[in-house]
Amino acid sequence: MTSTSNDVLARMRDTLEHDCHGASHVFVILGASGDLAKKKIYPTLWWLYRDGLLPKKTSFIGYARSKLTVDEIKQKTIKFMKVEKDEEKKLEEFFKLNSYVSGAYDKTEAFSALNKAIDAKGSCNRLFYLALPPSVYESVTLNIKAVCMSKDDKNWTRIIVEKPFGRDLESSNTLSSHLAALFKEEELYRIDHYLGKEMIQNLMVLRFGNRIFSPIWNRESVASVVISFKEPFGTQGRGGYFDEFGIIRDVMQNHLLQILSLVAMEKPPSTGAEDIRNEKVKVLKSIPPVLMENVVLGQYIGKKGGEGEEAKGYLDDPTVPKGSVTPTFASCALFVKNERWDGVPFILRCGKALNERKAEVRVQFRDVPGDIFREGEVKRNELVIRVQPNEAVYMKMMMKTPGMSIDCEESELDLTYDNRYKGVKMPDAYERLILDVFMGSQIHFVRSDELHEAWRIFTPLLKQIDKEKPKPIEYVYGSRGPKENDKLCTEFNFIYTGTYKWVKPQPHL
Numbered sequence: 401m402t403s404t405s406n407d408v409l410a411r412m413r414d415t416l417e418h419d420c421h422g423a424s425h426v427f428v429i430l431g432a433s434g435d436l437a438k439k440k441i442y443p444t445l446w447w448l449y450r451d452g453l454l455p456k457k458t459s460f461i462g463y464a465r466s467k468l469t470v471d472e473i474k475q476k477t478i479k480f481m482k483v484e485k486d487e488e489k490k491l492e493e494f495f496k497l498n499s500y501v502s503g504a505y506d507k508t509e510a511f512s513a514l515n516k517a518i519d520a521k522g523s524c525n526r527l528f529y530l531a532l533p534p535s536v537y538e539s540v541t542l543n544i545k546a547v548c549m550s551k552d553d554k555n556w557t558r559i560i561v562e563k564p565f566g567r568d569l570e571s572s573n574t575l576s577s578h579l580a581a582l583f584k585e586e587e588l589y590r591i592d593h594y595l596g597k598e599m600i601q602n603l604m605v606l607r608f609g610n611r612i613f614s615p616i617w618n619r620e621s622v623a624s625v626v627i628s629f630k631e632p633f634g635t636q637g638r639g640g641y642f643d644e645f646g647i648i649r650d651v652m653q654n655h656l657l658q659i660l661s662l663v664a665m666e667k668p669p670s671t672g673a674e675d676i677r678n679e680k681v682k683v684l685k686s687i688p689p690v691l692m693e694n695v696v697l698g699q700y701i702g703k704k705g706g707e708g709e710e711a712k713g714y715l716d717d718p719t720v721p722k723g724s725v726t727p728t729f730a731s732c733a734l735f736v737k738n739e740r741w742d743g744v745p746f747i748l749r750c751g752k753a754l755n756e757r758k759a760e761v762r763v764q765f766r767d768v769p770g771d772i773f774r775e776g777e778v779k780r781n782e783l784v785i786r787v788q789p790n791e792a793v794y795m796k797m798m799m800k801t802p803g804m805s806i807d808c809e810e811s812e813l814d815l816t817y818d819n820r821y822k823g824v825k826m827p828d829a830y831e832r833l834i835l836d837v838f839m840g841s842q843i844h845f846v847r848s849d850e851l852h853e854a855w856r857i858f859t860p861l862l863k864q865i866d867k868e869k870p871k872p873i874e875y876v877y878g879s880r881g882p883k884e885n886d887k888l889c890t891e892f893n894f895i896y897t898g899t900y901k902w903v904k905p906q907p908h909l
């Protein structure tokens with residue numbers, strides 16, 4: 401039987417109270433005046449508070465250079481909080497638990513003032529969320545370490561770090577060494593918010609909780625794997641920031657590679673964080689650096705006759721440097737050189753300003769050997785794990801056309817979450833991850849050696865792109881991206897026939 405949202409919430413509250421032993425907690429948002437804080441962190445803390453999912457004695461302190469009041473923070477963030485009419489009183493309670501300290505990121509005296517505000521809450525566990533540009537990570541973490549850590553043994557301090565974790569292997573290693581000199585690995589929570597998504601967390605269960613997959617999850621049966629991220633909007637005026645990174649650093653090197661490691665890793669000895677992360681590192685170590693010849697780069701141009709944002713290309717964004725060749729689309733094929741996967745292409749593909757919002761994993765199986773049906777009739781099986789939107793797992797299968805016909809046709813085993821798990825609340829990725837930090841679970845956070853391997857795989861390519869500045873292929877805003885990507889997919893054994901038609905199930909009357 402499917403658990404109802406209320407059952408699940410009640411169980412989570414019990415676990416949380418048990419794990420937190422009734423302790424007090426202070427959650428500090430560094431960069432409280434910024435975009436991430438406003439759009440994600442404050443709303444997430446509110447949802448957790450509203451649902452009773454934070455330890456009972458938790459308060460929140462915002463910290464940034466701007467001189468702000470809690471009321472001003474509230475005005476900035478409220479439209480992202482999705483507050484229902486009957487929740488106003490609770491929202492007031494939430495903001496009463498908030499305070500704000502203004503100060504510089506590089507002044508120890510300012511952090512002493514922050515520490516005073518934390519001390520005023522009494523003996524407590526401390527969580528610091530770095531919702532900040534990486535340029536200030538170093539000074540902020542030095543100051544936290546110098547004056548803001550928990551003073552007694554019974555309380556812990558945890559630091560939540562947001563990407564980008566550097567821009568190449570060298571800068572990432574420098575950041576990792578800096579953090580390692582200040583904090584223990586168990587105090588560091590490196591967020592990759594894709595690890596907080598339902599279907600990404602489901603990959604472990606799907607693979608290792610089902611007997612049927614393990615015999616076919618290898619080079620004998622799998623032809624190729626495609627992992628995609630598509631977004632239907634462009635840089636929306638924030639191209640200046642994006643241009644420093646490009647889509648490979650923004651999405652491929654982190655979110656898509658994390659998904660790949662969960663799809664390709666061996667079965668860990670347990671579901672413990674270290675066992676899982678050991679396996680993820682092992683599989684990443686088997687991946688040679690990506691070669692430029694296996695890469696397609698694209699940049700979107702405006703749509704003729706389009707209106708508003710879609711009429712504008714990447715280079716029309718006034719915050720983007722003139723003539724920039726930063727890719728807004730990238731796809732690449734890479735290989736896992738181990739016994740299980742040798743020769744199987746893993747195609748990663750991501751892009752902005754495409755035709756739809758979609759993130760999915762597509763495992764395409766090899767052709768049926770010794771086919772006895774009419775030539776070309778039998779198509780490859782495909783297992784699709786749709787991460788977003790509308791979570792689903794479906795397996796494309798060949799079936800006899802029902803009725804008198806003896807033909808084969810493409811059909812599917814379809815597990816659409818909206819139908820199967822009616823009424824279950826899907827928390828936002830940040831809700832799950834912030835809760836994990838309270839509970840001290842690092843399963844869904846990136847360890848420093850995973851980060852090292854991820855940058856090792858992409859840094860030679862990124863350096864080559866930065867040096868040679870190849871001109872990306874133009875694609876029109878709202879299209880499927882460069883045609884060259886389809887060629888890359890075909891070259892690397894992903895066969896698209898265009899013959900599969902999904903008949904959306906109609907609700908029973």
Ligand SMILES: NC(=O)C1=CN([C@@H]2O[C@H](COP(=O)(O)OP(=O)(O)OC[C@H]3O[C@@H](n4cnc5c(N)ncnc54)[C@H](OP(=O)(O)O)[C@@H]3O)[C@@H](O)[C@H]2O)C=CC1
Nearest residue numbers: 784790792793794812814815816880886896897898900902
């Ligand atoms: N439970 C559910 O909700 C289910 C939903 N469906 C829906 O049915 C529709 C079709 O299913 P789908 O699995 O995508 O099957 P398809 O075989 O039609 O598509 C497979 C893949 O090929 C890509 N593709 C499309 N055009 C080309 C092309 N010209 N050359 C190369 N590749 C191409 C697709 O999208 P891309 O443009 O991203 O490359 C996709 O990645 C989808 O909208 C799917 O979401 C199907 C089954 C279950």
Ligand SMILES: O=C1O[C@H](COP(=O)(O)O)[C@@H](O)[C@H](O)[C@H]1O
Nearest residue numbers: 593594631650651655759788829
């Ligand atoms: O990390 C990032 O992810 C978002 C997309 O996240 P999603 O949860 O909405 O899929 C992307 O827009 C952004 O560029 C990138 O930095």
